[in-house]
Amino acid sequence: MHPPQGMPPKMAIPGVKYLIAVASGKGGVGKSTVAANLALALKLHGQRVGLMDADIYGPSVPTMMGLGMVDQTTTPFPIEKYGIKLMSMGFLVDQNQAVIWRGPKVAQAVAAFLGQINWGDLDYLIIDLPPGTGDAQLTLTQQAPLTGAVVVTTPQDISLIDARKGLKMFNEVRVPVIGVIENMSYFMGDDGKRYEIFRHGGGQKLAREGGVPLLGEIPIDPRVAECGDTGEPIVSRYPDSPVASAYLKLALVVMDESRRTAGQSDLPEVQL
Amino acid sequence: MPDPLLKPLNVRRVGDGLTIGWNDGVRTHASWRTLRDKCPCATCLDKTEKPPDPFRILSDKEIAAGAPVPVQMNARGHYAYQIVWNDGHDTGIYSLDYLRQISNPVPADGKEN
Numbered sequence: 001m002h003p004p005q006g007m008p009p010k011m012a013i014p015g016v017k018y019l020i021a022v023a024s025g026k027g028g029v030g031k032s033t034v035a036a037n038l039a040l041a042l043k044l045h046g047q048r049v050g051l052m053d054a055d056i057y058g059p060s061v062p063t064m065m066g067l068g069m070v071d072q073t074t075t076p077f078p079i080e081k082y083g084i085k086l087m088s089m090g091f092l093v094d095q096n097q098a099v100i101w102r103g104p105k106v107a108q109a110v111a112a113f114l115g116q117i118n119w120g121d122l123d124y125l126i127i128d129l130p131p132g133t134g135d136a137q138l139t140l141t142q143q144a145p146l147t148g149a150v151v152v153t154t155p156q157d158i159s160l161i162d163a164r165k166g167l168k169m170f171n172e173v174r175v176p177v178i179g180v181i182e183n184m185s186y187f188m189g190d191d192g193k194r195y196e197i198f199r200h201g202g203g204q205k206l207a208r209e210g211g212v213p214l215l216g217e218i219p220i221d222p223r224v225a226e227c228g229d230t231g232e233p234i235v236s237r238y239p240d241s242p243v244a245s246a247y248l249k250l251a252l253v254v255m256d257e258s259r260r261t262a263g264q265s266d267l268p269e270v271q272l
Numbered sequence: 273m274p275d276p277l278l279k280p281l282n283v284r285r286v287g288d289g290l291t292i293g294w295n296d297g298v299r300t301h302a303s304w305r306t307l308r309d310k311c312p313c314a315t316c317l318d319k320t321e322k323p324p325d326p327f328r329i330l331s332d333k334e335i336a337a338g339a340p341v342p343v344q345m346n347a348r349g350h351y352a353y354q355i356v357w358n359d360g361h362d363t364g365i366y367s368l369d370y371l372r373q374i375s376n377p378v379p380a381d382g383k384e385n
Binding site for chain 1: 276279280281282283284285290342343344345346347348349350351352353365368
């Protein structure tokens with residue numbers, strides 16, 4: 001019998017119950033912010049959570065979690081912070097150094113993060129995907145038993161065009177889309193007025209087109225950026241803020257949907 | 273257009289091919305030869321798009337392998353199967369829609385061929 005040469009078979013991750021991808025077609029919509037805060041919100045709901053940064057070229061998780069490059073010879077992975085298990089390319093490469101790799105190397109790194117890191121027993125492994133529909137996404141959808149995906153967009157059309165592609169990719173590879181989250185949805189002024197800085201209704205429109213629920217509209221809060229830059233996501237630092245409460249609600253939906261859809265998409269084994 | 277609801281309930285070897293029972297009640301069959309000839313990987317697509325080369329020399333592996341038979345068939349994510357053939361070729365990822373498209377319906381009381 002010949003072992004598979006090109007690609008390894010789909011890998012189950014021992015001890016991990018649900019795998020959730022956080023994706024968007026477009027860069028800069030706040031995927032990593034959503035992924036980190038969703039992970040922390042799940043943790044606040046009593047879940048055991050890991051966060052895997054699949055953005056090999058532009059890892060954000062270390063900065064958001066107040067970490068940086070570590071000595072690989074003395075640091076066991078995953079690294080734990082705020083009770084979340086973390087893995088990122090940013091732990092391996094200095095943040096001022098560019099990772100200049102072709103696609104197959106990216107796929108290899110993503111597969112290694114999934115399969116060679118001892119994640120231990122987790123209820124949720126949140127995967128922060130890079131923008132686009134390329135190698136990292138394909139590796140994940142082919143090799144990881146994804147429970148579902150959350151698609152992040154901002155309200156304006158330019159973001160929707162690419163988010164639509166992300167949604168289409170998940171449909172084609174039959175990963176259940178839990179829903180759409182509209183980030184940077186609006187700003188609530190001190191005058192109590194709602195300012196829709198990036199226009200209105202994009203998330204709703206995308207969700208309707210894709211036949212999936214709109215999971216929430218996350219307001220703009222300058223503290224989100226401050227928290228991200230200083231290494232403690234807003235759900236952890238300001239758990240009573242409206243943004244944190246939006247993430248806590250999102251986490252509940254993700255928990256419900258994960259329980260509902262887990263295993264439903266698995267393909268039968270072939271009897272040869 | 274892929275049908276997201278279409279799903280195989282069982283996939284098994286019958287005779288010299290693969291029979292799939294689908295969730296819409298249809299059963300289809302494709303011979304190993306058909307599946308090998310219609311491998312959707314980039315290398316095979318490149319070959320099939322060119323006119324056949326009558327002077328192509330078979331590799332030692334192909335000669336040793338004989339007729340195509342899968343030695344392994346694994347699910348890839350939720351949407352496809354990867355076939356590992358007895359000649360060592362393993363880069364074809366057969367999506368469910370593609371498998372349905374290249375296999376033939378088998379009548380309820382019919383025989384796969």
